[in-house]
Amino acid sequence: MLKQAIPGCEPEDFLLGKEPHPVQFPNHHSTEKHAGYVRQEVQKAIDMGVIARWTPEMGSPTVVNGLRVVESKGGRKLRLCMNPMYPNLFMKIPPVKYETIADVCGFVQEGDWLFTTDDTSGYWNLLLHPSMYPIAAFELSGEIFYFRAMAFGFAPACWVYTLLKQELLRPLRTLSWDLAYLIDDLLSAARSEPEAQFGARLLVRLLTALGFTLGAAKCQLRPAHQARFLGFIVDAEKQALKVPEDKVQGLVALVVGLETQVGAGEPISYRQVAQVAGKIMAMSPAVSLAPLHARVVGQALVGKAAWDAALPDPSMFLQRARIFLSLLELKNGRTWWAKPSPTRLRAVGDASELGFGGLLPDGELGAASSFYVPFTPDQARRMMAGDFSSTEREVSAMGVCLKWIEASRPELTMSSTIQYQTDSQSAMFCVLGMKGAAPCLRAVDELLCWCAERDLELEVVWYPRESNFQEAADALSKHPDLTQWQLRAEVFDSLWMEPCLGGRQPTVDAFADERSTKLPKFYSPTWSPNSAGIDAFAQPWGGPDQLLYINPPFQLMGRVVRKIRDEQANCVLVTPIWPRWWMVTLNRMPVRARHRLPHSGLFECPKGAGGTPMVKSPRYAVEALYIIWD
Template sequence: MYLDDGLGGANDFQSAERASSYIRSSLSEFGFLIAEEKCVWYPQQNMTWIGLVWDMEFGKLRVSSERIDRLVDVISKILFCVGKGKMLHNAKFVAGIVGQIISMQAVLGNLVRLRTRELYNCILLRASWKSLVALTAPAVEELRYWLNSVTQLNEQGNDLHESDVCDLVAFTDASEVGFGGYIVPAVDGICAESVCDSLEILTDCCLELPGNSLNTVVGSWTVLESGKSSTWRELEAVSRTVKSSLRCLENHCLKLNTDNKNVTSIVKNGSKKPELQNIACELNYLCSENNIKIKPHWIPREQNKIADGLSRYSDCDDWGIKESVFQMLDKLWGKHTIDRFATDYNTKCSRFNSKCWCKNTEAIDAFSQNWFGENNWLVPPPNVVCKVIRKLCSDEANCTLVVPLWYSSPYWLMLHDIFGNLKHFIKEKHQIMSISPVVPGRGNNGVFGKYMKFSLIAFKIRFN
């Protein structure tokens, strides 16, 4: 009989010393021959065991530097060959690299599976272990990722005392028409499934929201996106919720609730399908860059009703101005540099801000940006026009502001003095006489209805 790879410990030095002495004497009494040169009987707070460095002083687990150096060396060699145009490599050699990475899972976590899928796909195409396999471009990118990241990831180590308690909770869902999600604080250790039930529910334009939501995300799919698989939509809903909430998620641990079991697995381990794998890798990169820990968790659909409602919500402020109207004002008052209230499908400028994350957006939430130094194009939802005017005055920003011609609105008084004259920062105005100057978006355009029964007016605002 052989005994190998044993490790023991205790809460303090004296207890550890007693435990060590007891185990040593017991093994001798049972007749075992002890290989003293391979044993460490004196209690230590930092030791290397089975290729892992156990740092009990700081509660960290790391891979030994020898193993890290060995992995870096072998990846450097194969990438050197790739740089010389050699894309065919021995299957067993490539599998050995993957095996080294996978063996570090105790420290690096599920990342070892997420970031080796392309390499594994190459190995699966082998004719035999002695045959050559071609490294694809994504597989080479995975090798570069590990070459550039493994040392830093190992220095961070894995927390031996890591708690399952998260300080933020997210709920996401997707439907055939759109996606939705929201972030709430964890409620004093209450399980994530009951967080919704413990919150006050607010109703806003037929939209149910948790009373203490830190961020709420809603959006619509394109025709192409709505035709994709339910798993893609659910995973993309997670991705867009995180992307839209980076400011409140940074440096936090997030419990991510979804009613799709495939999504919980893909977020942790990736997917065989390239489209899903790309989303998972991008999500992992975002979380790494913003120090966000995500713990995906499946919940029944009955416990995800609010997120489901968000995914079916039609944004009544999803509308825009006709291109011809914009071009006329752009020519009249100078080239506009950024569209502050836009999406990727209705922006009038190459640079734009959006309410939620979308492709090519420069920033989420225009009010979080500094508007000074730009010629801003502003076509805000009517219910935030007053907030826009206050922001303009605060930042002393130049802009073109397009609003409904509503004399009785609160914002009208902010644009005119008590005598009805324009405020000093308004240099010109132009009433838009075009018939139906509004372009419908993907929502139901509930603000204006099917036909506009009023005009729009544009103000040229300049502080400098």
Template sequence: MYLDDGLGIEQDQEMCKIVSEQVKLDLVRSGFVPKAEKSLREPTKRLVWLGTFIDTENGFYKIPENRINKMIYSIDDIISCLTGRKSVFVKKVASVVGQIISTYLVIGNLVYLMTKHLTIDVNTSASWYSYIKLSESSIEQLQFWKLYVSEVNVKHFSVDESCHSIIYSDASDTGFGGYIVEAPQNIAHGMWVESERSNSSTWKELSAVKKVLLSLVNIISGKRVKWFTDNQNVVSIVSKGSTKTVLQNLALDIFSACLKYNVNIDIVWIPRTLNEKADFLSRIVDHDDWGISYYIFQLIESLWGPHEVDWFASDHNFKLLVFYSRFWNENSSGIDAFTVDWYGVNGLFVPPVFLIPRAFESEINFLPPALHTNVDVLVDLLCESKADSTVKTYHAGFIRWKKWAVHNGISRCDILPAKSLYVALYLSSLVQNSRTASPVISAFYSIQWAHHMIGQTSPTVNLVVKNDLEGAKRRLATRIEKKEPVTPELLSKMYSSSFKEYNVMSQRIICACLLAYSGFLRVSELLNIRRCDINFELGYISIFIPKSKTDIYRDCNSVVIAFMDSDLCPVKNLKLYLLWADISPESEEFIFRNLTKFKDRYVLRKENKSLSYTHMRELFIEAFQPFVSDIKKYGLHSLRSGGATTCANLGISDRLFKRHGRWRSETAKDGYIKDSLKDRLIVSENLGL
């Protein structure tokens, strides 16, 4: 029998010596033979025991220098191998991991947290005799130990277990929440974005700890915090890390934040019943948390900026680095903007709808009481006065005018509102550098729109500016080459060449062309058709068009297409396409999507993303090129104009014709029609000559 690794401790030197002699005597009487060269009988205040240096005089543990030097040497050896052959013997990595973990008694849970990526890489090896490549994260962990092992190599006998703050956190399917017990008004809250909602509960709970920590970091910086969570995995991962990369990265983010802000977290598990307040906070859904688009912000900034503070924002819609939020968010400068003095600060105001009256209380107080109820809808109406695409175009046009004005030394006070002469000179400069009148027209209406937005008279009403625009149109006028319409004969040839039984690829272009032709559909309308927008009725189909270019008041038109007894029947071909493509009647998927080859056939991709305009145009060219002399004369608009031209030449009622094509004016409708030679000759044949 062998005895090893014994250690005795007493309060003073004399008592320690007496106990040492008594232990030696007891061992000899029991039949053991003490090995003198491996024993230390004289009392000491410093010694190395089981690879750990113990200093009772100063009250701390340390790892001896020889072990630290060996660890650093092993790390340098691995880095050298990676520099040369880009891979390293797996046993070398495992050895370093073992050396680091063996310092747990002194360094604590950090040895597990900062070796997890190394462990993940070791576990990927095929055998102990193979070579592996280390990830960037593993290399960073090696560098960490090389640089900082000496700084963390100490543990004092007496540790202050008290805490300065207590925090509870929790996560739900919709968001996260947390609060400081001693300051309950300091609440952190946020909502998951769409891509985060499908993550695991452990990811959400761990992210909640990270986000609450970063949200409250300015309050708890430099403090020891007792942190309560109702997820046991989170306690382990925050302390020791995880072999799952995504969770390990979150644990490292928490560790890095604690280092950066000098926060000491002691995380503890509690039952869910003791975490009800944090659970309630995590389930808050802030329906009033809205924001303006980047383009609107740029417009406001160009008109009245630069702004200093975003007074009503959150961590996912703030537009300025300094922002205030309803609850504490990561990087927010404060909560409750109403507690701050706004005087002298050029602030951006995008308040929740229910706070608009309070945010603009001073101005609203001067309104007649009967008008107060209209204030809530003011912001919505201003934002919806133009389509998003129009706002984007006009804003970009105004920014170009502003840059030109600044470059040419025009004072900022003459940019908005602008002087008529300066605008006329700007339009003239565009004429000199443009091949078409489009940039000049865009600039004219962009400047007009910016002035209307702030209630100022636009310089575009000046006759000099108006005549400048008309002159530009005349000088830069180009002949419009309209695309040739597709005829029923061309459709028949395309169908005969392309149709194949059970072939989804060929049926897709056939169906798309026939629907666009018979329904007078624009390409944007065609590509945005979903299966749920289509209703099959007795003798016809109805296709719901939720958003149309000419439907400015969003009446949401429906197109009806009749069943016909022919091979080119759009209804029959649509039925075949939906059947072969396996699109269920209840589906909300786009019917025209990209395809993937599966064995000997094509299937629609699962990603619910419609075909792009470019891809659709390529399919159109491929389908019709063999049957026309010059494919450049034809485009996707040829389908809409082809159907319109055929109907016009057959004498269809103008009222039905215009409604079917969803045209706003006679001029727009007539632009799609190419009159037949027979109809054009009727004019001269009926002059009475």
């Protein structure tokens, strides 16, 4: 950009110092293509006081930024943007945690009534400080203008607008409003239609009174059980996220267009492949296998020379895109908070250097409840060549085991749940994360697509090789887990001196492992020798005799709060003081006491036998809540 604006300059010279240097950038050629639209938008902004003409009394602007017109939806939608990429380099942008569609899944309950709002030209409500005028200028038809309000393109724009909306919505959350927002989009849920109608009217009045402008076409102010939010359909009755039909048809049209392009003998570029992969990945919240298909599609990008270069062989790429479209027709939608189906079958498998073996520990097939299958000739050849990794073998063993079960008793694999036990953590993470090296990813693809065709839920869990059902040793449990942080011992001991407990002592540590547990009884995320249960969310928390100590990974706090509420679990909960939706739910619970925990060195992590524990202080305030239902 700098070399285009000032031919022959040294760009490094313009990056020195703390403030931008004087420079004028040209407008993008798209402003000439849409000249009428540009003039119309600038005049509208002038009339609203967002843009003003630069006057001689103001001196000379420091940076004259370029304008460009961004086209979307096939050119049907235009947006005028300023390109302040150069002044952005000199701005400090604090980190901010944006809310996502996943937050909606935390508070929307079955049968809720939903409504949404969408701000129009929201950034124009944020007036710039006069000191920013010299770097907010642009040129049009030989005349200099400048933005008096936040322009779309300034790096801190999202951060500033998010904090503004956060403070605006904080009182509503204090009043127990269930809502989530991302910049200018907002969704709220209520238990009844009248409550939702009242909330919609109140929110509209509040926003408009504060100067916000709402886009009526994008708002859903008539409460319903379904609402479109952040590109998905939120279905409160089915507790599911769905991909809107127009997005599905958009992907269909894109793939059909590429097939037509190939049929006409025209090449497909890497950029077009990336576009399809991106659209598939964006559907992940509503389609569980979307990440897998997107990564398989994205394999075509490996070794690309340039984004606009031609793809050598588009057939595999188009075939995969078509497979995903077929899957989307069969299953568009992903439920949340659904009650897990009981595990109907346990299977154990392993891979050696010769073949695959496995068994059903509960003997559902009687005397035939075990199997051994040698490698295929191709697998044996790859094994001899050192091209058949242990991770890929373990993933392949899962597929062989499931096919063996289907061949023996087909009903066991139809619309059921199978828990598969493996001694390979790498294989478990490869399947659960739907990613890995290309050969492993292909094996995961075959496995999960096979399961999807049968509506089979596959749960992969890790067990050590020393267990009764695994043959070979695995020494992972001998290595310290450096990611399991816990409260310092003295802080933990002080928790149980609270008078509201009446002398009651904790019964179980809900989130721990062998090294970090504070209590004899604990739940662990994976198998652990003395664990009372694997996966705290799969264990019962309720009961008058229970008093759980809950110090979870804070990113799981939404699920934790929901389970506490649903099961009315008596507990001492360690929680960050964050302005999130689940704070509203906590405020509705019987919190008998709350204590701010000491900040300095609050957490420690065991460093192994004989090692000195590592300590750290959180970046945020942490408190302990005493939630007693009985």
